[in-house]
Amino acid sequence: MPAFKRYSKRIKLRKYVDNSYSILIAPSCFHQIPRDIKKHQFGQKYCIITDTNVKKLYGEEFLKLMRDQGLDATMISFQAGERHKTLKTVEKLVSQMVQLGHNRKSCVIALGGGVTGDIAGFAASMYMRGIPFIQIPTTLVAMSDSSIGGKTGVDLTSGKNLVGAFTQPKKVYIDPQVLSTLSKKQVKNGLAEIVKHGLISDKGILRILKKNPEKALNAHTTTITQLLIRSCRVKGRVVEKDELEKGLRMILNYGHSIGHAIEHASNYSLNHGEAIAIGMNLENRLAVDKKILSSKNCERIEELLKLIKLPTRIPAKIDRKPILKALTKDKKNQGETYTFTLLKRPGTPKIVHNITAQDVKAVL
Ligand SMILES: NC(=O)c1ccc[n+]([C@@H]2O[C@H](COP(=O)([O-])OP(=O)(O)OC[C@H]3O[C@@H](n4cnc5c(N)ncnc54)[C@H](O)[C@@H]3O)[C@@H](O)[C@H]2O)c1
Structure with missing residues (x-):
């Protein structure tokens, strides 16, 4: 056996990275x-x-x-x-x-x-x-x-x-x-994400939308700027705490677990904002079933979504089965149960594990 000299070198790469912007x-x-x-x-x-x-x-x-x-x-x-x-x-x-x-x-x-x-x-x-x-x-x-x-x-x-x-x-x-220059449809798409930010973290957003639904829908500069400032603050705060989506950032998925599945199952006939609005309402219903959210708050949120002309129910023509199938394909869902971000009340999210397909089926 030839003499074997072991060589080991550690490449030191620990460094402070500042990704602020x-x-x-x-x-x-x-x-x-x-x-x-x-x-x-x-x-x-x-x-x-x-x-x-x-x-x-x-x-x-x-x-x-x-x-x-x-x-x-x-x-x-x-x-x-x-x-x-x-x-x-x-x-x-x-x-x-x-x-x-x-x-x-x-x-x-x-x-x-x-x-x-x-x-x-x-x-x-x-x-x-x-x-x-x-x-x-x-x-x-x-x-x-x-x-x-x-x-x-x-x-x-x-x-x-x-x-x-x-x-x-x-x-x-x-x-x-x-x-x-943006179409009304695209404005509504964005409003769905803004409502989401309000529901998970900033009731001020919900107040502005409730007071000025028409201005929001028309992308009126003052109203939309107020909403954007608050919305970017919410997103920024979450990203600051969890840049790489290891935990807290999951709260941004509120409405998206069921929403994405609906979007996919509708063969994209529903746009993203519409699907997410329906997703938020159905996830709220699931939260009511789980006794996490009160039915009164669930109804209030549904009213707000309707006020800004977003749908809250799955259109009858869309088959329910592919929705459950799409849910299992979502890369964020692992194993037999799902992890959802649900609401305790407007402005307060809760990450809930162990949601089953049966739980979802009950609200579709
Ligand atoms: N990276 C993330 O964190 C994140 C979060 C949410 C959504 N997304 C992604 O964003 C995408 C959806 O974005 P979107 O809704 O902006 O879609 P989009 O970029 O396709 O824009 C929608 C349409 O509006 C047009 N448009 C853009 N600006 C316009 C303007 N000022 N006036 C007129 N028309 C204009 C575009 O050409 C396009 O036809 C999806 O792919 C989704 O996955 C990413």
Whole structure:
């Protein structure tokens, strides 16, 4: 036997990582964003990633504003829609980034809705093993929810958001005025996430919505800005405590366990906000069955959802069986029982384990 000398070396990588970033919410700030980007020098070169709709509405103008500031910027786009939130789209985008000469000193700017933020953030997380990115959300869903927290990724044919990365943006710029071009349907989608934030953590949100349902539905700047400030505060607080979704962040899944399953079972005929609204109401009913939430509070919440024109019941044409099937496929559900975030009362969530398919079936 040859003499064998053992060698062992420890690679020391313990370090302090600061992923902190600011969220700026300011009506009409859109035109000033490039100046702030220049001040912060997030990158030497910028790649705006947007979808085909937002490119026409705001992309071309934003590219010009960037160049007016003397910033080296390019723009690439992908076909709008969840259908295109795929690895194929990301591959195409990163290949275009190579052709455009982007390197490790480049910074990605995600300009668009939640689909754009998820795709562009994911592209940035993997481009040359990771470059910084900025979020400029243009839908209410993206402003109130998806642009904050660093969850990025794409869908697979087998399910939504199955591939992705946690990667925090360097800054989030929110101009509620860009919502003026957003459809009513998309505004309602975002309101569902805002109600969710109110129900899990901030009764002030519920008061604003109850007092100004029409203004909220019309994305009235003052009302929507108030809602966004509160909503971003809720999301930010949760993310600060649990960046990588190891525990507390689960409360953000309130309404989503059943909601996602309904969205899937409806073959996406219900949009995300509608499915989540129904999910919140049904999860409340489950909480009533479990004696966690009072039926009076359950009814009050249902009334609020109706006030902002969100559905609360599964449409009769949707078969119940695939909903239960979809629930078991959800990556957050393990084994025979499910873990749900339920409400004790508006503003106070409770994580409940051991929810069975039977419990869910009873409220569908
Ligand atoms: N990462 C997260 O934490 C997180 C959280 C919630 C949702 N999401 C993801 O977000 C996505 C949904 O986001 P979304 O609802 O913003 O969808 P989206 O990005 O597809 O936008 C909806 C539509 O609105 C258009 N649009 C965007 N801004 C506009 C504007 N200002 N005026 C007119 N039209 C505009 C888009 O082109 C698109 O057609 C889903 O893929 C979901 O998984 C992610």
